[in-house]
Amino acid sequence: MEYIIIVISAIFVNNIVLSKFLGICPFIGVSARIETSIGMSGAVMFVMTIATLVTYLIQTYLLDKLGIGFMQTITFILVIAFLVQLVEIILKKVSPSLYQALGIFLPLITTNCAVLGVALMSVQNNFNLMESVVFAIANSIGFGLALIIFAGLREHLELADVPEPFRGVPIAFVVAGLLAMAFMGFAGIV
Amino acid sequence: MNQIKNFTKGFIKENPVFVLFLGLCPVLGVTTSAINGIGMGLATTFVLVMSNFVVSLIKNFVPDKVRIPSFIVIIASFVTIVELTMQAYLPSLFEALGLFIPLIVVNCVVLGRAEAFASKNNIFSSIIDGLGIGLGFTFALFLLGSVREILGSGSIFNFKFIEGDGILIFILSPGAFIALGYLIVLVNKLKKKGA
């Protein structure tokens, strides 16, 4: 598959949050402010790309070679948890300013199903190394795009007069639905 | 603790979906029909009960600092067991649920219960807790799945009661978000009346 198709499809047509429903928890949880959602997107981009790269290597050179594909879920999640820890330690040492910006989001990423989801999807789609990495980067951009647009909408929503039972999460879901509808307009461009 | 209360809290009061907003990815992803919702819910319930049971069993032998990694290994093992068993005996349901079965491992509800409840309580309460929360989760998935299937396909449990198509948007992704939003409003209202 051509890279450009992978990229466009992952960001717009099959957006990981709005059409594949992965990473909903941070999408609803950390999208109240644009700044925090930019931080979260950065952290996800970082971890998702490295995690997909590493899990690809593990799948190809370890699990497939040894014929223990059934250990996939367990190894992938351990790798992701370990990577998150590692990234946290390295960032703290190497770039304290970046750590300050992304640090609080890192522990949340272990249970962000978008990261494990993208790693598993790359394997399912039989992507090669390069395709997997491009796929991961594109999906993390898609995640960031959805998150940041949504945060912008929610900042405005705070000023709106919302009926009481709708306040907070319920209205956020309705708005997410409208955003998903807007993204459906991209269908068919690839 | 009163075991009946412990069991029923998951349905409304501490419902993981409608009240705590946890584990939402599969909630939106698989609920295109009532039966998919129930299948996903029961698979999650199994993992919840078993991991709560094992975590509670070994809580005294695991040092605090490696608590979370140990829980993750335990949860991932039960998820893989569900994955393999479904592939062998319920292949069509496994295909319908797809990626969301391995993703049970990152469902915050499961790790959340292990950490917040099972690591502090005895084995029996932990099993009841897992069962209650799991069935509450299943109930939420079933409810959302039914609403989307009735409105979107004009059928329930694959039994069609209208000719032709339903309101297709409810089967598509925007409908998932919107239907869940309205269901939460409904639960908010009910909780208010109850209180």
Add this chain to the structure above:
Amino acid sequence: MERRLSMSNKESTLGNMVIALLVITFVASASLGGVYEITKEPIAAAKLAKKNSAISQVIPEFTNNPGDEEYKIPVDGDTLYFYPGRNGDQLIGTAIETFTGMGFTGKIKVMVGLLPDGTINDVAVLEHAETPGLGDKMERKKSDWSLQFQGKNPAEFKIAVTKDGGDIDAITASTISSRAFCDAVEKAYKAYMNNK
């Protein structure tokens, strides 16, 4: 050691941590290995049953075992699998496992049954991730859409949706899925005729 009631009573020394993790991972992998051994055969059987039922749906009744005579032809960077069905010695039809990457949400796998002259006997969807309620109408149990392929010979009947100048009525609101399905069928037909 003094026993406390709640929380862990093991101290977080390095030795304790390593032992705890080792024991847990060992027990986990051992039990997974066990479950894998138990489910290995049923999983293989379930996959085979699915393939065989698709084969017998798309070609007329056969007396051989088409799975034993499988042959492969590489197409577009992937492989088509051919399963010839025979009645005695006579070839009565070939089931072809074909694919397309043009689906709305990814790959679609289809089993196409061709009679010896290339006429489509029947089609069956093996795998897809199309939108429920829309693209999934390509499944026979969801709608009769795929019946229109039966008995058509692609030599005189153009396997493409009417929008593209073909003779197939697309599924309502799912032109992309229908187009992809036609692509898969077309691929099987071409490969079959070229290698006859």
